[in-house]
Amino acid sequence: MALLGVLALLWVKQVVGQRLSERRRHRYRVVCSVCGQVFHDPAREMVVTCPACGRHVERQEVLDI
Numbered sequence: 001m002a003l004l005g006v007l008a009l010l011w012v013k014q015v016v017g018q019r020l021s022e023r024r025r026h027r028y029r030v031v032c033s034v035c036g037q038v039f040h041d042p043a044r045e046m047v048v049t050c051p052a053c054g055r056h057v058e059r060q061e062v063l064d065i
């Protein structure tokens with residue numbers, strides 16, 4: 001019984017960790033409104049430069065579905 005509890009706990013921990021890392025990846029995702037390029041920018045600035053077209057793009061909240 002205790003072993004089952006430990007296994008369940010480990011599984012939940014793993015799932016939560018995956019969700020968090022996925023969310024973190026999404027937070028850095030920027031979609032260029034000019035050319036539609038999707039890229040990652042780890043900086044926290046609201047305005048980033050698109051690597052594809054070189055325009056300044058305003059960071060938008062990416063909504064999870």
Ligand SMILES: [Zn+2]
Binds near residue numbers: 032033037050052055
């Ligand atoms: Zn662009």
